[in-house]
Amino acid sequence: xxxxxxxxxxxxxxxxxxxxxxxxxxxxxxxxxxxxxxxxxxxxxxxxxxxxxxxxxxxxxxxxxxxxxxxxxxxxxxxxxxxxxxxxxxxxxxxxxxxxxxxxxxxxxxxxxxxxxxxxxxxxxxxxxxxxxxxxxxxxxxxxxxxxxxxxxxxxxxxxxxxxxxxxxxxxxxxxxxxxxxxxxxxxxxxxxxxxxxxxxxxxxxxxxxxxxxxxxxxxxxxxxxxxxxxxxxxxxxxxxxxxxxxxxxxxxxxxxxxxxxxxxxx
Amino acid sequence: xxxxxxxxxxxxxxxxxxxxxxxxxxxxxxxxxxxxxxxxxxxxxxxxxxxxxxxxxxxxxxxxxxxxxxxxxxxxxxxxxxxxxxxxxxxxxxxxxxxxxxxxxxxxxxxxxxxxxxxxxxxxxxxxxxxxxxxxxxxxxxxxxxxxxxxxxxxxxxxxxxxxxxxxxxxxxxxxxxxxxxxxxxxxxxxxxxxxxxxxxxxxxxxxxxxxxxxxxxxxxxxxxxxxxxxxxxxxxxxxxxxxxxxxxxxxxxxxxxxxxxxxxxxxxxxxxxxxxxxxxxxxxx
Numbered sequence: 001x002x003x004x005x006x007x008x009x010x011x012x013x014x015x016x017x018x019x020x021x022x023x024x025x026x027x028x029x030x031x032x033x034x035x036x037x038x039x040x041x042x043x044x045x046x047x048x049x050x051x052x053x054x055x056x057x058x059x060x061x062x063x064x065x066x067x068x069x070x071x072x073x074x075x076x077x078x079x080x081x082x083x084x085x086x087x088x089x090x091x092x093x094x095x096x097x098x099x100x101x102x103x104x105x106x107x108x109x110x111x112x113x114x115x116x117x118x119x120x121x122x123x124x125x126x127x128x129x130x131x132x133x134x135x136x137x138x139x140x141x142x143x144x145x146x147x148x149x150x151x152x153x154x155x156x157x158x159x160x161x162x163x164x165x166x167x168x169x170x171x172x173x174x175x176x177x178x179x180x181x182x183x184x185x186x187x188x189x190x191x192x193x194x195x196x197x198x199x200x201x202x203x204x205x206x207x208x209x210x211x212x213x214x215x216x217x218x219x220x221x222x223x224x225x226x227x228x229x230x231x232x233x234x235x236x237x238x239x240x241x242x243x244x245x246x247x248x249x250x251x252x253x254x255x256x257x258x259x260x261x262x263x264x265x266x267x
Numbered sequence: 268x269x270x271x272x273x274x275x276x277x278x279x280x281x282x283x284x285x286x287x288x289x290x291x292x293x294x295x296x297x298x299x300x301x302x303x304x305x306x307x308x309x310x311x312x313x314x315x316x317x318x319x320x321x322x323x324x325x326x327x328x329x330x331x332x333x334x335x336x337x338x339x340x341x342x343x344x345x346x347x348x349x350x351x352x353x354x355x356x357x358x359x360x361x362x363x364x365x366x367x368x369x370x371x372x373x374x375x376x377x378x379x380x381x382x383x384x385x386x387x388x389x390x391x392x393x394x395x396x397x398x399x400x401x402x403x404x405x406x407x408x409x410x411x412x413x414x415x416x417x418x419x420x421x422x423x424x425x426x427x428x429x430x431x432x433x434x435x436x437x438x439x440x441x442x443x444x445x446x447x448x449x450x451x452x453x454x455x456x457x458x459x460x461x462x463x464x465x466x467x468x469x470x471x472x473x474x475x476x477x478x479x480x481x482x483x484x485x486x487x488x489x490x491x492x493x494x495x496x497x498x499x500x501x502x503x504x505x506x507x508x509x510x511x512x513x514x515x516x517x518x519x520x521x522x523x524x525x526x527x528x529x530x531x532x533x534x535x536x537x538x539x540x541x542x543x544x545x546x547x548x549x550x551x552x553x
Contacts, residue, residue, distance in 0.1 A: 003372040007358070007369060010360075011358075058514065102356050103352060103354060103355075103356035105322065106317070106320070106322060106350070106352040106356060107319065107350075107352065108373060110322075110345060110348060110349075110350035110352075111370070111376075112343075112345050112346040112376070114342075114376060115321075115340060236281050245342055256453055266322070267322070
């Protein structure tokens with residue numbers, strides 16, 4: 001397993017390093033911007049800029065986005081951040097489709113390597129990548145708060161940030177499981193990754209549109225992003241663990257489906 | 268591991284939807300034997316090999332390697348096999364040395380260092396070649412690395428799909444010598460496919476011919492040679508027109524029929540496996 005894991009990590013190193021650096025840097029930029037708005041005392045202007053449909057849909061919690069704490073926390077549920085973490089997880093989870101397409105599976109499985117180990121490897125690496133990305137996001141906030149000297153500002157507490165990261169990680173885990181399920185039945189990596197990535201974008205939009213469009217609310221429950229209620233976590237209204245359980249459960253179901261499918265298919 | 272043939276297929280069948288991959292294929296390869304598995308492109312050779320590796324699942328029938336069922340006990344079966352795919356997949360960023368090391372680490376089977384060195388020398392893979400990335404290597408060099416990775420752990424069964432494709436004549440010779448060595452040692456069964464029939468003739472004990480997914484002929488090279496149709500030209504001392512005829516089997520009956528005539532010369536075209544195999548080539552609808 002370690003040999004397979006190390007090889008895959010080396011192959012995905014540029015994506016892993018690049019995305020982790022991007023996410024870390026993003027947190028630093030967000031905190032820098034928040035600190036600047038705080039110093040110039042212009043959060044009132046930010047509140048005025050919030051679209052009306054957001055204010056209607058999110059209620060009083062929307063105003064959190066016009067605070068230093070809310071803006072810093074926004075770095076943990078910004079659409080770019082959510083989708084990048086999900087894409088990284090899906091990129092790695094779809095590796096079995098690449099191995100089938102390139103024929104590498106013939107070399108690996110001509111040896112005494114259990115067939116399902118390829119999936120376990122990808123799932124494990126996807127979760128390690130998620131964990132690394134989240135850890136660097138956390139570090140990015142810490143570095144940013146030092147660089148931009150946020151002493152005396154209302155930084156989101158570490159426990160809150162960890163709750164946000166746990167929920168984001170569970171969301172990405174769900175997408176990793178979904179991508180693995182797609183890859184387990186695909187023979188082309190591009191098909192598998194594009195399908196998974198486009199599905200993630202559509203599901204994000206679905207959850208976003210549900211904020212201001214009641215008709216979409218009825219189906220928003222199918223989106224994993226629906227179970228990442230970040231503003232509620234920032235407001236302290238909700239504990240994320242129920243949502244995390246749903247997301248991890250969905251990831252487990254998808255992974256089980258992937259194992260079932262991969263064990264029966266021709267490679 | 269039970270005694271018995273190294274490879275056995277019983278009614279092995281694989282359908283790709285409505286297309287026949289192979290159908291009711293039954294054969295045995297004895298331990299220590301070198302078996303040539305021949306057929307035109309798309310005849311079902313690679314499908315058969317991938318079924319033995321459990322990469323494909325049979326629609327019907329079963330196959331075993333060293334007495335171990337290829338599907339039900341796939342891991343144990345694959346532990347007996349060294350495989351060279353027809354189109355060798357590579358990790359372009361790895362050097363040849365790293366590639367071989369990676370593949371050996373994937374396996375619980377040890378790679379005897381001395382044997383690996385011997386293979387590297389025989390296939391003329393220098394230390395410089397070993398340090399070059401695979402994306403920079405020629406097709407022939409990659410093929411040599413492919414043969415080495417299949418044989419380096421001295422597997423009881425070597426399954427080689429087009430092993431000499433892309434090799435220069437010297438390396439083809441090196442491959443033949445390697446197979447002869449394996450045959451002499453007697454502890455490795457070789458199951459190979461090739462379109463280079465000279466290789467097959469020189470290295471294989473037995474061949475099987477597939478066409479349209481079915482085994483249409485099999486036998487030892489000696490049997491086939493004995494039984495093959497040859498063109499025989501008999502010239503006569505009296506200057507009469509030469510007799511040109513196709514003879515199957517021994518020449519005795521032909522010569523007996525010419526008793527009493529003054530024969531100047533009898534020339535029989537040498538046996539060519541190509542001629543024998545050619546009659547089985549050519550597609551058939553599936």
